Amino acid sequence: MSETSNVIAFDAHRPRGRRKKATMAAGAPLLPLVDSWQLALETQNKAPYTIELYTKSARRFIAYLAEHQLPADAEGVTAEHVRAFLVSEQARTSVHTSSAHHAYLGIFFNWLISEEDRTTFSPVLRADRPHVPKKARKYLTDEDLAALVAACKGADFESRRDTAILRILMDNGMRVAGLAGLQVPDVDLRGRRLRIMLKGGDEHWAPIGAKTAAALDRYLRVRAARRTADSPSLWLGLRGSGARGMTPSGMRYILRQLGERAGVQDVHPHRFRGTAAHSLLKAGANCDEVQSILGWKDPGMVRLYTGDLVAERARETHARLSPSDRI
Numbered sequence: 001m002s003e004t005s006n007v008i009a010f011d012a013h014r015p016r017g018r019r020k021k022a023t024m025a026a027g028a029p030l031l032p033l034v035d036s037w038q039l040a041l042e043t044q045n046k047a048p049y050t051i052e053l054y055t056k057s058a059r060r061f062i063a064y065l066a067e068h069q070l071p072a073d074a075e076g077v078t079a080e081h082v083r084a085f086l087v088s089e090q091a092r093t094s095v096h097t098s099s100a101h102h103a104y105l106g107i108f109f110n111w112l113i114s115e116e117d118r119t120t121f122s123p124v125l126r127a128d129r130p131h132v133p134k135k136a137r138k139y140l141t142d143e144d145l146a147a148l149v150a151a152c153k154g155a156d157f158e159s160r161r162d163t164a165i166l167r168i169l170m171d172n173g174m175r176v177a178g179l180a181g182l183q184v185p186d187v188d189l190r191g192r193r194l195r196i197m198l199k200g201g202d203e204h205w206a207p208i209g210a211k212t213a214a215a216l217d218r219y220l221r222v223r224a225a226r227r228t229a230d231s232p233s234l235w236l237g238l239r240g241s242g243a244r245g246m247t248p249s250g251m252r253y254i255l256r257q258l259g260e261r262a263g264v265q266d267v268h269p270h271r272f273r274g275t276a277a278h279s280l281l282k283a284g285a286n287c288d289e290v291q292s293i294l295g296w297k298d299p300g301m302v303r304l305y306t307g308d309l310v311a312e313r314a315r316e317t318h319a320r321l322s323p324s325d326r327i
Contacts (some may be wrong), residue, residue: 002281003241019179027073027074027075027076027118028073028074029072029073029074029115029121030058030062030065030072030077031062031072032071033061033074033112033117034055034058034059034062034108036115037054037055037058037108037111037112038054038055038315040111041054041055045201047177047199047201049177049200051215053100053104053109054104054107055107057100057101057104057108058105058108060089060101061101061105061301064085064088065077065081065085068084074112074117074118075118075119075120076152076203077088077109077123078123079123079124079128080123080272082102082105082123082124082125082128083124086098086100086101086102086128086130089101089124090130094203095130095131095132095133096132098130098313099129099130099131100133102124102130103129106122106124107122109122109123109124110122116320125186127277136308137274137278137280137308138266138271139271139274139275139279140264140267140271140272140275144262144264145170145261145275147262147280148166148258148259148262148264148267149163149166149167150262151261151262152166152258154245156222157222157223157226157238160215160218160219160222161219161223161235161236162254162258163215163218164212164215164216164219165179165235165251165254165255166258167208167209167211167215167216167270168189168194168208168212168216169255169272169273170206170212170272170275170276171209171212171276171278172206172207172208172276172294173208173272173273173274173275173277174194174196174273175196175199175269175273175274175295175296176248176251176252176269176270177188177248178196178197178198178206178295179196179248179251179269180235180246180247180248180250180251181196181197182194182195182196182233182234182235183232183233183234184220184232184233184234185232186234187216187220187234188205189213189216189217191205192207192208192209192210192212193205193206193207193208194206194208197293198295199297202297204295206293206294206295207293223236233246234250235266237250248269251269252268252269255267255269271295273294274305275281276293276294277290277294277302277305277307278305278308280293281302281305281306281309282312286308287299287303290302290305291317
């Protein structure tokens with residue numbers, strides 16, 4: 001339904017008199033609708049983490065409405081209410097969080113409209129999306145990566161496991177959820193590939209190089225002697241929790257520890273993803289190949305890194321041809 005569909009046409013013959021204040025009929029309360037939305041998202045096979053982000057944002061917005069005594073029903077929310085919430089969240093947290101709320105609430109209200117729980121246009125307007133300033137990405141250098149590999153050098157179980165994890169991240173920038181969720185049957189050393197689940201549940205074979213395959217082979221040999229070796233999870237812990245495998249937070253902890261030992265700052269899974277994309281493009285891989293390797297569905301994701309590569313090449317060109325250096 002368009003914004004103009006609720007506008008009353010001007011009638012020159014309409015008797016003049018005291019105007020009545022326009023009011024919007026109360027709709028269904030928003031809070032119970034979040035539970036219904038969550039069920040719909042689960043039916044769509046959305047990733048659990050995605051569902052958590054979406055619903056948490058909706059509940060945060062509803063709490064804001066209640067706190068400020070604003071309508072918390074499907075029909076009563078206006079663009080002004082959403083706008084005030086976004087400004088409040090930006091001041092409370094960051095512009096990045098505020099921008100994420102804008103995206104998630106847009107999805108929520110579009111769902112309400114599709115379910116006919118809201119009969120007017122969405123209060124989440126495109127023009128109200130907070131502008132997130134673009135920052136230069138910091139990729140891991142070859143020196144950083146070499147230092148991280150050296151930090152987990154060894155023949156013991158932990159060293160071999162951490163080396164295999166590190167090599168996979170270096171090779172294809174696998175998302176931490178996919179990496180943590182790997183199971184033993186997902187490893188194809190002969191084919192040099194790993195089977196992972198992408199967002200939305202699609203299956204994807206992520207390629208690995210010879211050194212990563214060798215690191216995984218060394219880990220699997222020492223893994224076979226562990227007490228919990230019959231666990232289907234590829235990654236085993238050091239203590240009794242190993243049978244349940246490793247969580248994404250456990251992966252992040254390992255990388256932080258490696259970073260501290262190697263003297264490399266800000267080591268986290270997503271930084272490897274950007275570094276892998278940038279390195280592949282710089283080495284000559286085309287955009288379609290990088291999109292396939294990293295398991296992206298949207299080709300626009302690759303363009304984020306091609307822009308950085310152009311800027312890097314421009315800096316290298318300037319270093320050779322600096323106008324000032326010629327004088």
